[in-house]
Structure formats: C-alpha cells, structure tokens
C-alpha cells in the first residue's frame with residue numbers, strides 16, 4: 001500500500017535525505033527553513049514532474065549543485081498484482097530543460113503511467129487560492145478530477161480550445177469592421193458560424209463532464225464539512241455554473257448572441273467560463289468566512305475530490321495525501337476532526353508542522369514522527 005522509501009539528493013537544502021514513512025500517518029516536524037516542505041515537494045515531483053511551489057523545477061536543485069535526484073519505492077501488500085510494487089526516480093540537471101523520469105528501471109517519457117498508479121492529494125498554504133483567486137483555478141480543480149475518470153476529456157478539451165481560438169480569431173478580425181459600419185456580410189457571418197457545430201458538440205461534452213464531477217464531489221464535501229461544523233455545512237453551497245445563460249441552450253446562444261460576440265471580438269460565454277461557486281447564504285464564501293473556516297472548506301473540497309478519485313478504482317493500492325503546514329489556523333478540535341476523517345480514508349498521509357505537540361493526540365501505533373534538523 002504505501003510509499004516505503006524516499007531518498008532526496010540535492011533537493012533544495014537537503015543534500016542527502018532519506019525517509020521510511022509509516023503506511024498510515026507521518027508527522028514531519030522541525031523549525032522553520034529546515035526542509036519539511038521540501039520533503040513533500042519531492043514526493044510531488046516524483047508523481048507530477050513539477051514542483052507545487054512555483055513550478056520552476058530548477059529552483060528545486062540545490063544552489064551549489066548541478067543535478068538533483070529523488071527516488072522512491074512503493075510497496076504492495078498484495079502479491080502478483082501488475083505494478084503493485086514499483087520504484088519511481090526523477091532527476092534534473094540545471095543545463096537540461098526536461099527531467100529524466102524512471103519507472104522501475106525503465107526511462108519513461110509520459111507521466112500518464114505514473115498518474116494512474118498513485119492518487120495524490122495536496123493541501124498547502126497556497127490552497128487558499130482555491131477560494132480566494134479567480135475562477136480559472138477552480139476550473140482547473142474540476143478538470144483535474146474529470147481528467148482521471150473521463151478517458152476522452154483531454155482530447156476533447158484540447159479540441160475545444162483550438163476551435164474556440166479559431167472562432168475568436170475571426171471574431172476579433174471582424175470586430176473592428178462591425179463596430180465601424182454596424183453591419184456585416186453573410187459570407188463573413190458564415191466564417192464565424194462554420195465553427196459553431198464543432199464548438200457546440202465539444203462545449204456540451206465538457207459541460208457534462210464538469211457538471212458530473214461537481215455532482216460527484218458534492219456528496220463528500222457536504223459530509224466532511226458536516227463533521228467539522230453542522231452550521232457551515234447547512235449554509236454553504238457548492239454549485240456548478242455552466243458558463244452561459246440558463247435560459248438558452250448553447251446552440252441558441254451561438255445564434256442569438258453572434259452580434260454581441262462580434263462587438264466584443266470573442267466568444268463571450270461557453271464552458272470556458274464555467275465556475276465552481278462556493279456560496280454562503282447567497283454571498284461568495286470567500287467574502288464571509290474567517291481564515292480557519294476558509295481552510296476547513298478548502299480541506300473538505302480537496303478531500304472530497306481525493307476520496308472520489310480513490311473510489312474510482314478500489315483495487316489501486318497507492319493513495320498519498322500531502323499536508324503542508326496543515327495545523328496552522330486549525331484549533332485542536334478541528335485538527336482532531338481532520339485526522340479522524342483521514343483515518344477512515346484508505347491513504348497514507350504525510351503532514352508537516354513546526355509544532356509536534358499539536359499531534360500528541362495521534363495513536364502511536366498508526367503514526368511515525370520525523371524530526372528534520374538544520375545540517
């Protein structure tokens with residue numbers, strides 16, 4: 001089931017570091033700046049080939065070195081299962097653009113063989129952006145879930161982007177003329193409309209994928225939120241807004257609003273404008289909630305998607321949850337609730353903290369503590 005060995009060489013300040021995690025809970029503690037987040041970052045690098053900090057892999061390599069390597073071994077409790085036990089290694093030199101990735105002893109070029117092996121969940125202080133930032137980060141969040149369960153999603157999404165950009169480029173070219181003369185020729189209209197059938201088809205497919213994803217995670221979101229606070233759970237709503245007016249189907253929208261699109265110079269509405277709305281009594285949740293309440297909502301959202309992904313393949317053995325600095329903002333009661341929820345999830349958790357005593361409530365049999373120190 002678990003990640004059983006992690007080795008880091010020249011990852012930020014960690015020149016040689018090795019960890020043998022517990023299959024259930026791991027608390028990585030130490031003072032500021034000792035490398036706790038770097039340990040979680042290394043696991044993320046192995047499974048995603050990029051860092052979660054700034055997306056600049058190069059900055060992960062120790063200042064004074066040219067290359068970094070991260071190695072891991074995942075073990076299985078079952079025998080004879082394809083890929084049940086495996087190792088993943090990643091290395092990167094400062095003078096190379098791409099990292100080199102190995103699954104067992106084979107060099108691999110595509111991440112997909114790894115993403116399918118391990119469900120990875122991540123909550124960091126930056127996860128606040130899921131509530132605070134604009135809609136595109138929430139769209140990415142929905143799409144991440146869809147990507148794992150809809151085999152055609154990536155192709156459909158790429159095609160949609162191409163078709164949308166072709167339609168937009170014509171709208172943008174004709175927009176100036178239309179604004180000046182206030183009319184447009186039928187052959188020019190046809191240049192725009194000829195993209196509509198493809199756009200309609202792809203828009204509707206993505207819309208179904210995305211709305212299903214929100215429906216599927218809503219159940220767990222509410223359930224987890226209720227465990228933290230019944231009042232929050234009653235008052236917070238998670239809803240999917242599809243990106244164009246409720247009154248029109250998309251085909252009607254494309255026909256009726258073409259002159260408005262022409263004025264704007266782009267396709268104003270569609271699934272590219274969809275949004276995951278998190279509201280509290282009809283206000284945006286981010287405008288009302290306290291910092292700790294925001295954190296709880298984000299935890300529930302990420303855990304709900306993690307749980308959904310874990311459930312999609314109950315035979316998969318490897319589910320890893322990384323929690324960076326999770327206890328800040330949470331009081332003891334809420335921290336306890338979080339770990340009670342996690343104990344029901346079939347996953348291995350690695351959490352960082354500067355304050356080990358916050359975890360005194362943990363059952364010693366299920367949890368290993370790791371002290372990281374300045375070298």
Ligand SMILES: Nc1ncnc2c1ncn2[C@@H]1O[C@H](COP(=O)(O)OP(=O)(O)OP(=O)(O)O)[C@@H](O)[C@H]1O
Nearest residue numbers: 012013031032033034035036037038059061062063
């Ligand atoms: N490329 C690099 N080379 C060497 N050291 C680096 C590099 N990048 C970052 N560092 C240093 O590595 C250390 C580890 O950072 P990290 O964020 O992992 O610490 P942390 O234990 O999580 O700290 P905090 O408690 O503040 O969250 C920091 O002291 C940082 O300044």
Ligand SMILES: [Mg+2]
Nearest residue numbers: 036037325352
């Ligand atoms: Mg840190």
